[in-house]
Amino acid sequence: MSDLDFQLNFLEIKIPKSKTDLYRRGNSVIIAKTRNELCPVFWLRKYIALAGIIEKSDEFLFTAINLMKTSGEYKATNKSKPISFTRCREMLLSALKDIGLDSSLYALHSLRSGGVSAAANNKVPDRLLKFMGVGLQTKLRTAISRIALNKSFWYL
Numbered sequence: 711m712s713d714l715d716f717q718l719n720f721l722e723i724k725i726p727k728s729k730t731d732l733y734r735r736g737n738s739v740i741i742a743k744t745r746n747e748l749c750p751v752f753w754l755r756k757y758i759a760l761a762g763i764i765e766k767s768d769e770f771l772f773t774a775i776n777l778m779k780t781s782g783e784y785k786a787t788n789k790s791k792p793i794s795f796t797r798c799r800e801m802l803l804s805a806l807k808d809i810g811l812d813s814s815l816y817a818l819h820s821l822r823s824g825g826v827s828a829a830a831n832n833k834v835p836d837r838l839l840k841f842m843g844v845g846l847q848t849k850l851r852t853a854i855s856r857i858a859l860n861k862s863f864w865y866l
Contacts, residue, residue: 721751761786
């Protein structure tokens with residue numbers, strides 16, 4: 711939680727380092743308030759409040775979540791530990807089924823791949839994708855582009 715900085719018109723997420731950060735410099739992600747019913751900043755604040763997470767603490771944002779049988783509510787139970795990969799995967803697949811999608815077509819890496827694809831399709835420069843640690847996708851895109859040029863096609 712200490713890496714989140716809520717401002718008047720946006721949220722800044724500080725990423726000190728990651729395994730995909732090629733230059734190990736860390737970075738920040740800015741998420742603007744949209745002020746509509748789908749505003750990501752609004753919904754994140756609501757999640758934080760419902761989970762009982764203290765802002766600017768060392769608690770994890772996504773922690774173990776358990777169903778309390780007595781109340782029928784979900785509660786964040788151990789905020790000093792991150793949510794497990796397995797539990798995160800279970801929740802994603804369950805949510806996909808709930809909205810009628812074939813969950814066998816998705817995995818957690820689909821979210822990252824989809825984000826990279828959306829960024830590339832919206833003309834985010836390759837150098838920014840590489841800076842964010844998406845070197846493999848950049849190399850793949852370059853290779854496909856070369857093949858496409860040789861065949862007089864443009865795939866990406």
